Amino acid sequence: MTITPNDDLSLPDKLYRTRYEPDPAHPHVRVDSAKLRSARTRKLLKICPAEVYTKDPNDPQNVQASHENCLECGTCRQAASDEGVEWKHPDGGKGVKYRFG
Numbered sequence: 001m002t003i004t005p006n007d008d009l010s011l012p013d014k015l016y017r018t019r020y021e022p023d024p025a026h027p028h029v030r031v032d033s034a035k036l037r038s039a040r041t042r043k044l045l046k047i048c049p050a051e052v053y054t055k056d057p058n059d060p061q062n063v064q065a066s067h068e069n070c071l072e073c074g075t076c077r078q079a080a081s082d083e084g085v086e087w088k089h090p091d092g093g094k095g096v097k098y099r100f101g
């Protein structure tokens, strides 16, 4: 099978190509809401390609993380680890599984 890039795909379509083995008891992405209230940090969170970070619908000043969708690219770890993002690799066997590579 040959996989070719398709720039016409939407983000959800691209993300469909991945499979996840979530570990609800041990989320590998956590946020410190108090630190994430700064405007600078909130901008940093927009760089997540999987839209893991979103505003809390009950309190828009808070940011919440949906660790189940993480692609493990490490971008947020580099960009915001000192500002309220705690990220570690998922426990063995859990996390993202790429279907095509």
Ligand code: SF4
Binding pocket: 029, 047, 048, 049, 050, 051, 052, 069, 070, 071, 072, 073, 074, 075, 076, 077, 087
């Ligand atoms: Fe998003 Fe990448 Fe951070 Fe996962 S590691 S939450 S995909 S920026």
